[in-house]
Amino acid sequence: MRRAGAGGIPHLPPERPAGPAVRGPTLSAPGGGEGVKAPLAIYIHWPFCRSKCPYCDFNSHVRERIDAARWTHALLADLDRQAALAPEHEIVSIFFGGGTPSLMPPETVAALIDRVKSLWPVAPGVEITLEANPNSAEAERFAGFAATGVNRLSLGIQALDPAALKFLGRGHDRAEAIAAIKLARDNFARYSFDLIYARPGQSLAAWQDELGEALNLAGEHLSLYQLTIEPGTAFATRAQRGELAMPDDDFAAALFEATQERLAAAGLPAYEISNHARPGAECRHNLAYWRYEDYLGIGPGAHGRVTTADGKLATQQRRAPETWLDAIEAGGEAAGETTPIMPDMALAEMLMMGLRLTEGVKRPLLEALAGRDAEALFGAALPRLIEGGFVTLDAQRLAATAAGRQRLNAVLAALLA
């Protein structure tokens, strides 16, 4: 899961709600009828990187030696173990995220894809994404990944400006970044890359230039994240010391708006706060999160959401790589937790995820989950937000407008009060 681009949008909500589990026809029959299998996305986490970037608080770690065989067996065992949670599903997406999955041996990726295919039926045109760093050593493996069935590459470019790459502590330079994008284009049916903007000292004109260059290199999809200072990172320490001149809220908002306009004009409108695609080329995997569909999280720190006959369940795995590995090798009991999600929490999650999307939340799903209509559910907050131009509601959907998505925390606080 990526972070949002604007306004300090929340991370995933707490994993341990209280109260009765979610039940009901809408959530307990996600397949939509007899014989129709519910879609399932599989996330597989590789928690290792060559070096730790100073802004990053992902579950990513630097280790001198990684026992690839041990990790392969453990990830396969985790797949086998969690398959029991979602037996009646069809796989629509597999996503290798990290950390740096382009450090995985291609044989490990192949073994995991094969195991998914042996555990579930797979939808035609299944999306199989791998996150990659553009270091030349890893780019050499791209063809190997394509041969395993990976059909979408997501590259962490972060910046096309050499000084910015240094500032962000990246292990690649501009030439490697551009070469990796071209190699991705040659090897994969689909590719995307990430950039981080709203960096200290970055002007609107400089960002427009960088965006223009990015659009020339882009395929069908781009992820554009505003730099956020995450607690516990090296940047957080520097920010506390007053060493990082971050853009103020107004300037960050101006950068965000310029980004939205430029990308829409180029034919890659935002379908989520930070994600842009040609219509039809959205990342199927991330849509599963934001549409509150079912997904399994494999590997350390990964989380999942699965609809069962007993209601919606949350899974959360232990974060520390070695603790998780030992727990899996000991049978998996202690590798993580599975907890029921209560109706009020499910509703909050559906809104927190769905209102990030331009398409918003499906009104019938929302109302079935809440057990009442949207007007009764949100009371006076709803007409206020509609009149203010922050949300729209019709028979099909509740959606945040562009202005609402930019202030999503405040919109959510009003709706969930």
Ligand SMILES: C[S@@+](CC[C@H](N)C(=O)[O-])C[C@H]1O[C@@H](n2cnc3c(N)ncnc32)[C@H](O)[C@@H]1O
């Ligand atoms: C798991 S990382 C990407 C994978 C890969 N390891 C890489 O760095 O190329 C996912 C993305 O989140 C974004 N990201 C991470 N930390 C961020 C932060 N503090 N602010 C903004 N974007 C961030 C980066 O664009 C990054 O590519």
Ligand code: SF4
């Ligand atoms: S941004 Fe990517 S490479 Fe850098 S520490 Fe985070 S996961 Fe690793």
